[in-house]
Amino acid sequence: xxxxxxxxxxxxxxxxxxxxxxxxxxxxxxxxxxxxxxxxxxxxxxxxxxxxxxxxxxxxxxxxxxxxxxxxxxxxxxxxxxxxxxxxxxxxxxxxxxxxxxxxxxxxxxxxxxxxxxxxxxxxxxxxxxxxxxxxxxxxxxxxxxxxxxxxxxxxxxxxxxxxxxxxxxxxx
Amino acid sequence: xxxxxxxxxxxxxxxxxxxxxxxxxxxxxxxxxxxxxxxxxxxxxxxxxxxxxxxxxxxxxxxxxxxxxxxxxxxxxxxxxxxxxxxxxxxxxxxxxxxxxxxxxxxxxxxxxxxxxxxxxxxxxxxxxxxxxxxxxxxxxxxxxxxxxxxxxxxxxxxxxxxxxxxxxxxxxxxxxxxxxxxxxx
Numbered sequence: 001x002x003x004x005x006x007x008x009x010x011x012x013x014x015x016x017x018x019x020x021x022x023x024x025x026x027x028x029x030x031x032x033x034x035x036x037x038x039x040x041x042x043x044x045x046x047x048x049x050x051x052x053x054x055x056x057x058x059x060x061x062x063x064x065x066x067x068x069x070x071x072x073x074x075x076x077x078x079x080x081x082x083x084x085x086x087x088x089x090x091x092x093x094x095x096x097x098x099x100x101x102x103x104x105x106x107x108x109x110x111x112x113x114x115x116x117x118x119x120x121x122x123x124x125x126x127x128x129x130x131x132x133x134x135x136x137x138x139x140x141x142x143x144x145x146x147x148x149x150x151x152x153x154x155x156x157x158x159x160x161x162x163x164x165x166x167x168x169x170x171x172x173x
Numbered sequence: 174x175x176x177x178x179x180x181x182x183x184x185x186x187x188x189x190x191x192x193x194x195x196x197x198x199x200x201x202x203x204x205x206x207x208x209x210x211x212x213x214x215x216x217x218x219x220x221x222x223x224x225x226x227x228x229x230x231x232x233x234x235x236x237x238x239x240x241x242x243x244x245x246x247x248x249x250x251x252x253x254x255x256x257x258x259x260x261x262x263x264x265x266x267x268x269x270x271x272x273x274x275x276x277x278x279x280x281x282x283x284x285x286x287x288x289x290x291x292x293x294x295x296x297x298x299x300x301x302x303x304x305x306x307x308x309x310x311x312x313x314x315x316x317x318x319x320x321x322x323x324x325x326x327x328x329x330x331x332x333x334x335x336x337x338x339x340x341x342x343x344x345x346x347x348x349x350x351x352x353x354x355x356x357x358x359x
Binding site (some may be wrong): 001006008009011014015016018019020023024025026027028029031032035039040042043047058059060071073076077078080081082083084085086091093097098099101108112114115116117118120121123124126127130132134135137138140141142143144145147148150151154155156157158160162163165166167168 | 177180181184186187189190191192193194195196197198199200201202203204205206207208209210213214216217218220221225226227229230231233234235236237238239241246247248249250251252253254255258260261262263264265266267268269270271272273274277278279280281282283284285286287288289290292293294295296297298299300301302303304305306307308310311313314318321323325326327328329331336339340341342343349351356
């Protein structure tokens, strides 16, 4: 059982296991794995809590009602699983600034947090605009051979390569 | 509507989803893809872990789902797309992906391993971004999202080829790319 406590598993082994997890999800829940809709439902739930039921009338919430569905429960399980994995290998650590960011942009929390916040905003906006993220399109949609997913995934990586390359070349890294 | 023989009753879906989510998060963290360095390393092309995980997941899942489809145990759920939705939305996502260094699933996982930039910047930013989308949805739905609409077609339908043929061709392509990564030591 030593492998259970290793900090890293081979990437291909993890990929194969995720592929099998997709099969299980299709078999028992009749839906592919996806993560970004859960964020839309959560922000809808927060808006409903603040603004009351007036928020529920928004056209987007008629499509994705702000309720706790099983996909939101699935996404809530992710940090729990990652926590167990990190603790099992002793790699859990509270960290505001990732080490790579720190070596290039310095240890300040504010630059990292503001960049992450801006990036997160675009990730949330773009995922709902494209109808999925790296899980829903990148893995689940591509494995079903959906044209929308292959196209969206190509765009995800095009934009990602562009932004990361620009960010790091700005710093001369 | 075809019946899915193993579909869980409504009451069992959330407990099952919690378990599957925990397994998914565990796998993402063990794979190293909840680390900022791994994702940015992929985007600047020095670390190919993200593509190795994704392509082997697509390869395995595609073959598995094809077999399960053949024996009527699953149904497909391909999503609708258009150039305005898939390409423009995908590029917006990609720019954010490069700045944040996590995607929605891996940001949730990174929060669980103690990465607070993923929790406060990533998850917080994504909630704001999805909230903003719900504000503009009624404006872009009749316009941008419909540009170049192609519906929920799949590659076999696009190529007018049998599903098995396309599955085998894509599987061969993915296997070749994965072998190339391992042969070149990436």
